[in-house]
Structures are given as structure tokens and as C-alpha cells.
Amino acid sequence: xxxxxxxxxxxxxxxxxxxxxxxxxxxxxxxxxxxxxxxxxxxxxxxxxxxxxxxxxxxxxxxxxxxxxxxxxxxxxxxxxxxxxxxxxxxxxxxxxxxxxxxxxxxxxxxxxxxxxxxxxxxxxxxxxxxxxxxxxxxxxxxxxxxxxxxxxxxxxxxxxxxxxxxxxxxxxxxxxxxxxxxxxxxxxxxxxxxxxxxxxxxxxxxxxxxxxxxxxxxxxxxxxxx
Numbered sequence: 001x002x003x004x005x006x007x008x009x010x011x012x013x014x015x016x017x018x019x020x021x022x023x024x025x026x027x028x029x030x031x032x033x034x035x036x037x038x039x040x041x042x043x044x045x046x047x048x049x050x051x052x053x054x055x056x057x058x059x060x061x062x063x064x065x066x067x068x069x070x071x072x073x074x075x076x077x078x079x080x081x082x083x084x085x086x087x088x089x090x091x092x093x094x095x096x097x098x099x100x101x102x103x104x105x106x107x108x109x110x111x112x113x114x115x116x117x118x119x120x121x122x123x124x125x126x127x128x129x130x131x132x133x134x135x136x137x138x139x140x141x142x143x144x145x146x147x148x149x150x151x152x153x154x155x156x157x158x159x160x161x162x163x164x165x166x167x168x169x170x171x172x173x174x175x176x177x178x179x180x181x182x183x184x185x186x187x188x189x190x191x192x193x194x195x196x197x198x199x200x201x202x203x204x205x206x207x208x209x210x211x212x213x214x215x216x217x218x219x220x221x222x223x224x225x226x227x
Contacts, residue, residue, distance in 0.1 A: 079104065084125035087140055087223050091191075094222035098195025098215055100136035101127035114139065115154050120147040135162070135172040137179075139190040140223065151188045155181050159190060174208030180216050184227055191216045 080088065092099045105126035111117050113128070123142040129135070143151040162176050179192035194212035201208055 079106075080125045081123050084123055084140060084142075087226050088125055088127075088138070090222040090226050091138055091193075091219045094218040095193055095195065095215060096218075098193060099138075100129050100134055100193070100195055101138050103128050103130040105139075114158050116141060116151060120144060120151050133171070135175055135192060136194060137190065137192045138219075139188075141188045143186050143188055145186060148183075148186050148188070152181070152183055155188055155190045159192075162192075174205055175212050178209045178212030178216060180213075180220065182220050184224055187223075187227060189220065189223065191219050193219055 105113060105128060107118050110124065110126050114126075116124075121141050121143050124140060126137075126139045126141075128137050139155065141151050141155070159179055159181055162179065174197060175192055175194040178194065179190065182189045182191065193215050194208075195215070197208050197211060200211045
């Protein structure tokens with residue numbers, strides 16, 4: 001009786017074991033279904049395809065010419081009028097590389113340096129060298145008709161003071177002595193140019209004066225041709 005019971009229990013256990021194995025295999029096959037690659041391909045295509053809703057339309061900004069604003073203005077970078085800038089350009093060209101003035105004299109500086117006030121002129125340009133060791137200067141004053149003689153006297157007095165004070169600028173003696181005051185119509189000019197005179201300094205002061213006079217004459221004639 002006992003052996004029969006044990007045999008029945010073994011048979012039952014065997015049946016349970018077979019059933020369990022078959023069930024696991026079935027479940028495993030359903031959980032891990034083979035992939036055909038179709039879904040991943042579709043997902044990849046969807047990601048790489050451009051989306052019209054995300055595109056940003058390009059907008060063309062009309063050009064209003066703001067970048068060229070100021071072209072053709074009647075004053076130069078230094079603030080000179082178009083006429084004065086032309087006269088300066090003629091002087092620079094005639095100086096043939098010997099134009100050293102590089103500091104603009106604003107109206108207050110013009111008054112301080114020369115004594116010429118704004119009520120004496122209609123227009124002007126004036127430049128000196130930034131380095132105090134140099135004296136090269138160009139002044140062009142378009143004097144008011146009733147102030148022409150006054151401006152002439154002021155500029156003449158300025159030159160005379162420079163000539164009489166040459167000890168302050170011994171190295172520039174030749175340039176100062178060669179300076180000129182010229183009046184053309186109602187334009188009064190003070191020209192004291194020379195640039196680099198090193199090459200002629202060995203020949204003496206007279207050679208320096210002559211070289212500077214020749215340069216100043218060329219500059220004045222160039223300005224005259226523009227008036």
C-alpha cells in the first residue's frame with residue numbers, strides 16, 4: 001500500500017514538472033518575439049525626415065541704406081568744410097611728403113594760439129604738429145570782409161613773434177624764417193612747412209631756409225589754384 005502511494009506521488013510530480021517546462025517555453029516565446037526591423041526602420045525614418053512644422057521661414061530684411069548714411073557729407077573727419085578739405089588736400093600734395101601737421105586746432109585752440117575769434121571768419125582750417133618739438137603749421141582763414149585787415153595783422157604778428165623767439169626752437173630756425181603769410185582775396189594763410197630737413201641741414205641754415213621756402217611756395221601756389 002505504501003509503495004503504491006509513493007508511486008502515485010512520483011507520477012504526479014513528474015506530470016507537474018512536464019507541465020511547468022512546457023508553460024515556460026511558451027511564455028518565453030511570446031515575451032521575446034523576433035524583431036523584423038520594420039519598426040526601428042520606421043522610427044529612424046521618422047526621426048531623419050524633416051518636419052515642416054519645425055522649419056523657420058527665412059525673412060528678407062529690406063535695405064534702407066542706413067549703412068551708407070553720411071556719405072557725401074560736407075565736412076571731413078577733422079571737421080573741415082568741403083572747401084577747406086580740398087585746400088588742405090592740395091597743400092598736402094604740393095608738400096610732397098613734407099606735411100607734418102597732424103593736430104587739428106578747434107575754434108577755442110585757434111583763438112588761444114593765434115588770437116583769431118569766431119566772429120572774424122566765415123570758415124577756416126588750422127593744423128599743427130602734435131609733438132611740441134616741431135613747428136610745421138598750416139592756417140587758412142576765410143575772413144569776413146570787414147575783418148580781413150584784422151586777421152592779416154593778427155597772422156603777421158604771430159609770424160613775427162615766432163621769428164623773434166627762435167631761441168625757443170633752435171632746431172626749427174630755418175622753418176620759422178622761411179614761413180610766409182599770404183592773402184588771396186579774403187583768404188589769409190600762414191604757411192610754415194618743411195617736413196624732414198635732415199638732408200640739407202649739413203649744408204647750413206641758409207640751405208634749410210631755401211628748401212623750406214621752396215616747399216612753402218609750392219603749397220601756396222597749389223592753394224591759389226583751388227581758389
